[in-house]
Amino acid sequence: MQFTDLGIDTRLETQLAHQGITQPTDIQAHAVPTALAGHDIFAQSKTGSGKTLAFLLPAVQRVMKQKALSKRDPRVLIVAPTRELATQVFTQLRLLIAGTAIKAVKILGGENFNDQIKALRNDPQFVVATPGRLADHITKRSLQLSGLELLIFDEADRILDLGFTEQLKMINEQANHRLRQTLLFSATLDHAQVDALSRNLLKKPKQITLSAANEQHSDIKQTLYLADHLDHKEALLEHFLNQDDVGQCIIFTATRSDTSRLSEALNAKGFKSVALAGDLTQNKRLDIMDSFSRENFKILITTDVASRGLDLLSVTHVINFDLPKHAEEYVHRIGRTGRAGFKGNALSLVGPKDWASYLAIKSFLNDELVFASVEGLKAKFKGIKEKKPEATWDKSKEKTAAVKKPVFKRKAKPKKPTAPIKAPMNIDGDTPMRRKKKTEQE
Ligand code: AMP
Secondary structure (H helix, E strand, O other): OOOHHOOHHHHHHHHHHHHHOOOOHHHHHHHHHHOOOOOEEEEEEOOOOOOOHHHHHHHHHHHHHHHOOOOOOOOOOEEOHHHHHHHHHHHHHHHHHHHOOOOEEEEEOOOHHHHHHHHOOOOOEEEEHHHHHHHHHHHHOOOOHHHHEEEEOOOHHHHHHOHHHHHHHHHHHHHOOOOOOEEEEEOOOOOOHHHHHHHHHHOOOOEEEOOOOOOOOOOOEEEEEEEHHHHHHHHHHHHOOOOOOOEEEEEEEOHHHHHHHHHHHHHEEEEEEEEEOOOOOOHHHHHHHHHHHHHOOOOEEEEEEOOOOOOOEEEEEEEEEEOOOOHHHHHHHOOOOOOOOOEEEEEEHHHHHHHHHHHHHHHHOOOOOOEOOOOOOOOOOOOOOOOOOOOOHHHHHHHHHHHHHOOOOOOOOOOOOOOOOOOOEOOOOOOOOOOOOOOEEO
């Protein structure tokens, strides 16, 4: 199948061919004609499957071919949860509109507000933005959305997770007119919050689900390793990084301060790593990402800020030095490898502190996680035993029992003096409830 078969203009097809993109991916084959037909879309497709072009292509085509509702307001607004992801989308957009008269601006938090006002006065047709800064521009009236034709949310679930529900409502209200079309994309959309949001934002959406959020990614080999403590994790990490098949590698840690600490430790051992630490300015962060994408260094250490959107085909390994708290985040982190048909490896270190996250991920992915061990670096830690369910007082049972039990009259016994109650009674009311034993670690 060709892009023109999906209704895409030959000029865009030529642009894509310059980037070596000739055949649509599944999500593009489904989403592009649906979006071109004017439908709202609720789309879920795995990481690295070509989602960005699935919404950018119909958007650019619309701007190229259809008359604008307003000459001044932006026609297409793309909202992405993080600056990194917004930058990634903006870069792909710029490639698509190169050589046309279409103007696009990027509105990110952490950048100069007045420069953004100037850029918006230039009447761009496309705005790519993060939600917080976008809401600031709407409030200050430096951005009007009454002429908006296409509203696109990339990684909508993450936008909600980051607490931008109010900003989303505001954007929706500002651009609330009959002709607006809305597209919502992510790799993980089965979220109760997302359902509620989509009911407000989308009009009779076409649902495109190409893979469940928890479906195993066939191009990513996932392996877990038990670890006893920090030093053990570092020893395992060193072992992995010394393997021949490691190209570029992204390591995820729990906190931003851990990124710097780990980077220093690795560099002291002769590896070439850079940390996306918390205290860096936005420009410095973008520089680091850019430099990594040019393969100037092999190892990038980061937190979940880079778990979505980083699109680098040379990343062969993702290593979870610490597991993420949310299972969806695991799917996005490992999705930084195995992109666009390439094979990737995801290695995760699981220590006692990671155990709860491991259980959440295991249940999200329906149990399909494999543990392995490294000779000479086997862990003593074997996991934490599951707690037995607490004994609970089930009132409904009490009532049913009371109704069903026949009532026997007893002979009156001689009254004894009442003893003080020492422990709560069990459901039969005769013996004290036993306390549960503390959970053991193996
Ligand atoms: P995405 O899921 O949008 O982040 O895209 C993942 C990667 O796949 C990016 O590097 C895209 O440039 C690439 N890509 C997107 N569509 C295609 C396609 N039709 N053929 C080959 N590569 C593609």
